Amino acid sequence: xxxxxxxxxxxxxxxTRCILFDRRATVVSVVRGEHxxxxxxxxxxxxxxxxxxxxxxxxxxxxxxxxxxxLDQVAAIGIANQRETVVLWDRATxxxxxxAISWQDTRTEELVARxxxxxxxxRTGLPPATYFSAAKIxxxxxxxxxxxxxxxxEVLFGTMDSWLIWNLTGGSHLTDVTxxxxxxxxxxESLEWDGELLDRFAIPRAMLPEIRSSAEIYGHFEGTPIAAxxxxxxxxxxxxxxxxxxxxxxxxxTGGFLLMNTGTTPVRSRHGLIxxxxxxxxxxxxxxxxxxxxxxxxxxxxxxxxGLDLIGTASEIETLAATVDDNGGCYIVPAxxxxxxxxxxxxxxxxxxxLTSYITKGHLARAVLxxxxxxxxxxxxxMNADAGLTLTSLSVDGGMTADNLLMQFVxxxxxxxxxxxxxxxxxSLGAAYAAGLAVGYWSDxxxxxxxxxxxxxxxxxxDLEKRAAEYANWRRAVECAVLFSR
Numbered sequence: 001x002x003x004x005x006x007x008x009x010x011x012x013x014x015x016t017r018c019i020l021f022d023r024r025a026t027v028v029s030v031v032r033g034e035h036x037x038x039x040x041x042x043x044x045x046x047x048x049x050x051x052x053x054x055x056x057x058x059x060x061x062x063x064x065x066x067x068x069x070x071l072d073q074v075a076a077i078g079i080a081n082q083r084e085t086v087v088l089w090d091r092a093t094x095x096x097x098x099x100a101i102s103w104q105d106t107r108t109e110e111l112v113a114r115x116x117x118x119x120x121x122x123r124t125g126l127p128p129a130t131y132f133s134a135a136k137i138x139x140x141x142x143x144x145x146x147x148x149x150x151x152x153x154e155v156l157f158g159t160m161d162s163w164l165i166w167n168l169t170g171g172s173h174l175t176d177v178t179x180x181x182x183x184x185x186x187x188x189e190s191l192e193w194d195g196e197l198l199d200r201f202a203i204p205r206a207m208l209p210e211i212r213s214s215a216e217i218y219g220h221f222e223g224t225p226i227a228a229x230x231x232x233x234x235x236x237x238x239x240x241x242x243x244x245x246x247x248x249x250x251x252x253x254t255g256g257f258l259l260m261n262t263g264t265t266p267v268r269s270r271h272g273l274i275x276x277x278x279x280x281x282x283x284x285x286x287x288x289x290x291x292x293x294x295x296x297x298x299x300x301x302x303x304x305x306x307g308l309d310l311i312g313t314a315s316e317i318e319t320l321a322a323t324v325d326d327n328g329g330c331y332i333v334p335a336x337x338x339x340x341x342x343x344x345x346x347x348x349x350x351x352x353x354x355l356t357s358y359i360t361k362g363h364l365a366r367a368v369l370x371x372x373x374x375x376x377x378x379x380x381x382x383m384n385a386d387a388g389l390t391l392t393s394l395s396v397d398g399g400m401t402a403d404n405l406l407m408q409f410v411x412x413x414x415x416x417x418x419x420x421x422x423x424x425x426x427x428s429l430g431a432a433y434a435a436g437l438a439v440g441y442w443s444d445x446x447x448x449x450x451x452x453x454x455x456x457x458x459x460x461x462x463d464l465e466k467r468a469a470e471y472a473n474w475r476r477a478v479e480c481a482v483l484f485s486r
Contacts, residue, residue, distance in 0.1 A: 004075045006436045007063065007224075008428035009056060011081040011160045012232065013037075013102065013254045016055050018063040019428040020074075023441070025451035027423065029067040031059050037102065043109075043337070045102035049087045050095065052160070053167050071224050076217075077168070078228035078435030080235035080427045081160035083182045086136040088146065088207075089163070091156050094171075098144055100160075101136040104254075104295070104337050108135035109346055115200075123197060125181070125188045125266060125275030127344050130337075131293065133159065134184035138201045153206040159183070161229040162209045168226050169219030175209040176229040177286060181277040186211065188266055188275065191286065213280040214238075215434040228434035230279060232427045233257040237289060238279050239430030240395040240421065241449050248383070248391055250410075251427065252400035255340075256294030256372060258379045261287060262387060271382035272342025281437055290386055292341035292379025296334035296350075297372045298400050303336075304368055310361050318403045320365035328363035329354040331477040332371045339481065342382040349484050353477040372400065373409040374474040380414055393417045397426040401456075412462035413471065420456035 005028055010017040015035065020028040033055045038046045064071060084103035089096045101107070108130045115128040115135075126132055137157055141147045149155045158166065159182070162175045180186040180193075185203065187194040193208055212218065214230040230238065233251055237259045240249040248260040259278065266275050266288040278289035301314050311317055331353045333339075338346035352367075384390055393416050400406060401420045411418040423429050436442040 004073055006432040007074045007077045008432040009079045010428040013082045018059040020063055020067050021432045029063050031062045033059055043106040045104040046099035049100040074224050075441045076225045076227035076435035076439045078431035079161050079164055080232045080431035083231040084133045086133050087158050087163045088140050089156055091154050098140055106130045106337055108139050111135040123187055123194050124184050126184050130346050132184040134201045137203050150207040151204040157207045158209050165218055168221040172219040173209045174212050174218050176214045177277045177280045178231040178234040180211045213282055215281045215438040227438035228431055230434055234279050235430030236397055236426045239426035241452050243445050246389045249395040252297050252398040254299045256297035258292045259289045260383050261289055269386045271385050273382050290383050294375040295337045295340040300334040300368055317365050318405050320362055321369050323362040327367045328359050330359050330363050330367045332367040333477050333481040334371055335481045341379050345482050348481045351481045351484055353480050369406045373413045376410055377413045391416055396420050407458045411458040411460050415460045418458045419454050422453040422455040
């Protein structure tokens, strides 16, 4: 089977990738296509789901052409996806009935504010937040008067994995347990849709997909098994081979997402984190994780590029930041969509603190990068407290890990080594690994561990007194972001 491959579809917030991997987890071909996001009102973020499906079809063909192979040489296809984004579509026509509402969208703030926080967290492991899917579904059903049709099963809901599985397989309405765990509708103990939550959100069960494991055959695309679906951040955890409790990874992309494997028993957070399903392979017990979500990371760099025109390309942020030795006393709290973990303050708004005439664009660039580092520190401190563990190293992936200054800063503020793998596309790799396991392309988790090779490592170098003083300044800046919203 040396001439066979696994294809991963990574359907992300701003782009879709299709990547072919061989048995050694080597990238054989990679293609990418961006799709637009629309912002019809402040706080609203929408996608065109039909456009995304067209992109996926085109990119699958392109990835195969670039590798010089046919689909018959693909052993399985795995899907990783942006998680909480909501798609509603017509069962009969297969067409979306409204724009997809992104995970970043905050239009449901009033609906979320009325929820019983204790009840929601106990059932789902999630804090009530605009981030998750349930209130978005509720809003769409009410806004477009779709409740009756949804109750008859004529209008269907899915996160992006469901939407792609439906189209790839010709009508299988399924989701995996990791994506279901992000809807605020799944009971974390039974791993099934929760009837009381459905009633509270007025969401008919008939519109929901069937919940399956992360690695099994869901159907076929032109004869090739669709054999995995897994939320993008859980896919990165799996791709980083964080298979033991206490192992953690952070993906730095549009946002930042830090997950720690906590084993087969869910750990309930007391410090503002999410208890979520990490993955489930076939009929094996599910593996749980603690997650801290950073709403704005790479998108802050994009804003500096596109909104402020301070840089021409995202990679220039490091060069500009390196023109100064520190942030000059300037801190940026990028609460563009509120503050995520561990604060969960959707009403917070971004602030720049410490501006003086001394500040240059170099200081601003450095504050931009440091904002991602400090937000990581917030999450890791909460995670250590919840899990009763002390993080000893952090595996990283995503586009921002190419920024050496940022990676060194993360190591400094966490006081642990930061390790980047040889294969940077760990979200896609995780989807490929899960699909490959489902069809026997790889034999077991030990087989996957053998493919793990580090490509970069950063160790702490910051003076501890300076680290403490700057972190105190960061926390004061966060307080300003919350106060500004009042």
